[in-house]
Amino acid sequence: MPSNHNPLPGVQALLFDVFGTVVDWHGSVTAELQALGEKHGVEGDWSAFAKTWRNGYLKTTRQVALGGGGPGNVDVMHRQILEDILSLPDWKILGAKLDSEARDELNLVWHRLHGWPDSTPGLHALKKEVIIATLSNGNVRLLIDMAKFANLPWDAVFSAELFDSFKPNPKVYLGAASHLSLRADQCAMVAAHIYDLRAAAALGMRTVYIRRSGEEPPDVEDVKAKADGGEVDAVIDSFTELATLLQQLH
Structure with missing residues (x-):
């Protein structure tokens, strides 16, 4: 992208999706689960x-975003889903080894996600x-704990929890812009998910x-910038790349 082309004119705020975009949820959760399995002798x-x-x-979250029922707090949601998983045949052995307190602690793995190297x-x-x-759809406390754990220097933490829904409900995006006293076009959403x-x-x-x-999924790997049709x-490969672009433009 040429340095004299500004793809984000008038943007004063960057709003970041978090799970997968800023932090490696899959690598982080998988590693903690593996360690827990080794502790209890479960493969x-x-x-x-x-x-x-x-x-x-x-x-x-998508069900709730469309007006359906479900928990409004992701910690509660994650805990309910964990109960369901531990009752499945593949995971009953682990489930039998984890009491309620241990399950609560495991649920907090989502507060301890590691950032990508460039984050x-x-x-x-x-x-x-x-x-x-x-x-993010993550609840406020989760996002604060994650920021401290992964050294993420946010100016503000906006959670869908504050807007009584989840992304992609419009009021989540517009609510964040409103709290920053900005129009929607003065904000840019940064995400690794095209639906967002x-x-x-x-x-x-x-x-x-x-x-x-x-x-x-593979069918959306070829996301392109408007300048490329x-x-x-x-489209960026790292936050440092985006910072360099903005520095050149300013």
């Missing part, structure tokens, strides 16, 4: 466990150029797609 496909847990979250340095650099804030960016773009927000390993405003 299993821990990657599959993590993906099942995540897929339950995706299904429930902390990239966010520190971006923070010098614009407002940086979360816009499409929802933001429909409301007038700018969009930045970041490629993250394992976060999108695509649908998003910018």
Whole structure:
């Protein structure tokens, strides 16, 4: 992308999806599950466990976003899904070894997700150029704990919990912009998931797609910027790349 082309004109704030975009949920959860299995002498496909847990979250948040029933707090949601998983035939052996307190502790793994290698340095650099804030379906306490754990220097933490729904419900995106006293077009959504960016773009927000390993199915791997005939405003491989772009433009 030429340095004299500005794909984000007038943008004063970057709003970040978090799970998968800023932190490696799959690697982090899988590693903790594996360690727990080794502690209790249980073998299993821990990657599959993590993906099942995540897929339950995706299904429930989208259901709520469309007006359906479900918990409004992701910690509660994750705990309910964990109970369901531990009752499945593949995981009953582990379930039998975990009492309620141990399950509560395991549920907090979602507060202890490691950032991608570029996340902390990239966010520190971006923070010098614009407002940086979360816009995540994770609940407020989860996002605060994760920021402390992974050294994520947010200016603000916006959670869908504050807007009584989940992304991609429009009021989540518009609510965050309103709290920053900005119009939608003065904000850019940054995500590794095209559905999130499409929802933001429909409301007038700018969009930045970041490629993250394992976060999108193969049919959407070829996301392109508008300058290249695509649908998003910018495509990046790291937050440091985005910071460099903004520094050149400013």
